[in-house]
Structure formats: structure tokens, C-alpha cells
Amino acid sequence: MRYVSTRGQAPELGFADALLCGLANDGGLYVPAEFPALRPSSARTYVERAVEVMLPFVEPDLDEITLTNLCDEAYASFRHDAVTPLVQLDHRNYVMELFHGPTLAFKDVALQLVGRMFDHVLAQRGERVTIVGATSGDTGSAAIDGVAGCASVDIVILYPLGRVSEVQRRQMTTVTASNVHAVAVEGTFDDCQDLVKAMFNDAPFRERNRLAAVNSINWARVMAQTVYYVVAAETFARPITVSVPTGNFGNVLAGWIARQMGAPIDGFIVATNTNDILDRWIGHDDMSVRDVVPSLSPSMDIQVSSNVERLLFEMNGRDGGLTAEQLTRFRATGRLSVEPDQRVAVLDGTFRSAAIDDPATLDEIARLHRSCGMLVDPHTATGTAAARMLAALDDHAGPVVTMATAHPAKFPDAVERATGVHPALPEHLADLLERPERTTTVAADLAAVEALVEQLTDP
């Protein structure tokens, strides 16, 4: 498989190079030159289906045996034999639990595999990289856990001092692997993100330290997520609707790709919180940036969703020049405009959306606890609430699957507020609050952070 940039100016790459480089050098995102059709399956397990679905995307750089080994190891870290089990809520609604990985958020499904892919490709090439990233919570711990102990990778994650929850911080600072470095920055999440960008923009520093990224624009993450959409859809005798709690649009995009490959999915419900730019775009053709408002579902507190670029590229008939132009205008004016016929071709009929605010999120958590005894986290609750609002209007009434993106114990305060029940951490994390922490604090200053990165990763 070859990969092309959504902005049309970067060189075509194979899978391994697209994996390692993340962002294309024209500022675009890599996408496969085509979406291969799903083949009839002989798979019995999640891993077997994962290999069938992903193999066309990774050949010839990874062969079937290598991919199987990487998937076996990645998904052995999940605490459920089904990897992503489906649970029934009522006669029509289901959730697919994506949170049985080591850090209790759906990002593990991709990052447990992508971390191992990095290590494999780097070892083959005799290279090392330093992954740097900024986190406001979930991504950092999932990225750390994905590469902890990998021989060819160091990872440095910047988080804002005092501004992540205790569970989230401890999931980063209690990892004992020597290639893992959690760093508290005296500043905000935006400061952390700016520092990471500045390190990537410092070319001598970037090259000397072989910087790499595993943020949600990395194609391999989207690819790994297509698998559970295929698995969900193939469970039912008729096509499903999927509701997805959405931030950077990576998860929904993975579902759309599964549908392009032939997975029996009627359409998608894009669930947002009060940060509703995607709801305004899908419902009212209004993609205009507003300030980010903190909510009960912090991993969805996003205004500009980076993976929308991949869908835009498709709406533009894969015209990279047009996509680049639109995004330049978007950056300058804060408003994205798309021709009506382009919208109709990709969005209409396939995507619907709803914005669920904090009170509605709490109501939904309470309702599910009453109606089926289940505790759901606030992100998942936006998805089930949106599904209930919109799917009720359908006439065909097929199954609706909501993607459950975090374990309730990751957001215990909101769950307890809604239900009066404090969700317990699963057994493997039960002693998280007693484990010793290892972290370094640094000023929000580029020179100080760069010096620290070099010191921490010095062999």
C-alpha cells in the first residue's frame, strides 16, 4: 500500500515511513492511496479479524506473521478475552466497550499496537527515536503504556502541573520502565502543546534527538481503530448505526473508513459535548471556531478536530490542492466553507450529530444506572444520549452501537455525582494511588525543556 498526503505535495510513502513520520512534510495527513475491500472472513477472534482487516494497509512493509505477532502481543494486554466486548442496554441499543486496555481509555486499542509497530520498524532499521507529546490526560498515559519497555524508543510526555486528575497523573508517573519520562510543566495544556510544537520546529534539535510523534493524526492509529467497527457490524444480521463520542474525529473517521471498505454500517451519530463545532458543522454547515469550554468529558474539549482533514480530502474528490487551500482559508478566517455538492456526496445521509451538555450527560449516566445497572463514563454518556435522541427518529430501527471510550473509574467524580456510586478501579490498578511516582518539573520555557529532554534520554 502507498500513502498520499491530503495536501498533495509530499512524497508518497510506504506504511513504515508513514508510521514513523506522522505529519506529511507539506503539513498534510497521510491516507492510503485506496481503501481495500473487506474480504470474506475466516476469523474466530478479534486478533484474527484485526490481521485480515489491516494486512492490506501494511504490506509489504509488515508481513502477515509479523502483523499477527504484533496484534497478539498488543491485545494480550487487554483484560477481556473479547478485547472489545459488546454489551446490551435495551432491545435496540448496545455499547462496545473499548476500555479494557491498560490505561482504561479507547486510545489503548490503537496505541498498544502502534507502540509495538514503532519498536519493530526501528529495530529492523537499527534506529532509535524520542517520542515527545503533550497531554491533557488520556493520550499521554496510553502513549506511555504503548511504548513502555520498547528498546528503540524513548518517550517524553509533557503535562500541565496540577491540571490533570490524580488518576491520569499517576498512570503516567508510576510507570517504572526506564525509557518513560513524564514531565510536569509549570503552565497550561496549551503551553505544553506549544512547547512540543516548538521542539519540532527547532530543526537541529529535532534531528539530533530524532523526534517522533504518536498523536491522533498518525495514520496507524486510525487504521487500528477500523477493526472494532468491522467486528461490531459483523456481529449483527442487519446494518448498524454507530454513535461515537468525538473530539479529534479520529475515532469516527476510522468508522467511516470501515464503512468504505464494506462493513455493514448505515451511518454515524457524532456526539459532542458543549464544544460543539462538529455538531454545528454536520447539522448546520457551520464550522467556525469558538473558545474551548471545560466540560465533564475533557477528552472531547476540542475546537479544531485535526482528523476532519482526512474527510475533507475525500469530499474534495482527493484533490490535495483544494484541501490545502480550504484549510489555509480556515486558519485565516476561523470558518471552513465547503461547496454544497461536496457536502452532500460524503456527509449527508451518513453523518448525524448531537451536542450533549453537562446536565444532559449527568442525566444520561443516572438513567443508564437506573435502567440497566450500568455505570458509564461521561464521554460514553454523550454517545448513548445522542443515540437515544437521534436513533429514535429512524424508521428502519436497526441496532445502534455506542462506542464506550473510557472506563467509569477514570472519571469517578462525575459518575458519583450522577449515581451516588463511586466506581472502583479494576484490580490491576487498585493500588495505583499507593505506587511511588517518578516525575520531573520544569518551567514552561523552551530552552529548559529541550535541555531536560536531552538529559532524560541520554543513554
Ligand SMILES: *Cc1c(COP(=O)(O)O)cnc(C)c1O
Ligand atoms: C480521545 C478520547 C475521545 C475522542 O476521540 P477522538 O478520536 O479524538 O474523536 C473520546 N473519549 C475519550 C475517553 C477519549 O480519551
